[in-house]
Amino acid sequence: MAKSKLMEMHNVGIVVESLDSAIAFFSEIGLTLEGRMMVEGEWAGRVTGLGHQSVEVAMMVTPDGHSRLELSRFITPPTVADHRTAPVNALGYLRVMFRVVHLDELVTRLMTKHNAQLVGEVMQYENVYRLCYIRGTEGLLIGLAEELEAK
Known part of the structure; x- marks a missing residue:
């Protein structure tokens, strides 16, 4: 039997109230909308453990094409917790x-x-990065880092 191996990190999921606002915000940072669709039905609920669900999803991709954010807006079942301001x-x-x-x-x-x-x-972290945290759309915590040129 072949041993599994990690190939890449495909995406990070973020649940939001407004896909339009989240898409606009992450587009401003430089991500591109790769696609937007509804995900619903029993099969999806069997993956998440939520049962029948209806979720609108937008996939945002970084300029290098290697990393993605999956933005989700749950229609059913409704969201049950809010960790955005933690x-x-x-x-x-x-x-x-x-x-x-x-x-x-x-x-x-x-x-x-x-x-x-x-x-x-x-x-500024040494001579490597300038960085900060911001609270973006819907209070989501986002880190931004600018690599400093070696001098």
Whole structure:
């Protein structure tokens, strides 16, 4: 029997209330909408353990084509918990971090166009990165990191 091996990380799932707002926000960061569709029926509920479900899904892909965010809006069953405003030291999934260029310009644009809020400060880690956390659309915690050029 062949041993399994990891090939790649395909996507990270994020549940949102408004797919349109989330698509606009992640498009502003630089992801592209790869597709949008309804996922419903017994087969999907058997995968998630939720039973019959109806979910609208949008797949966003990074410019290199290797990473994706699966944005989901549950119609049925309704969402039962909200972890979006949990602090960075809460248990569970924390945030998605993106490597970007022109960090300051992007943060300003996200704050202006999408009401994003800076969580702390934009900080520099040694001579490697400038980075920050923001609360984006619907309060989602997003990390942004700009790689510094070696000098």
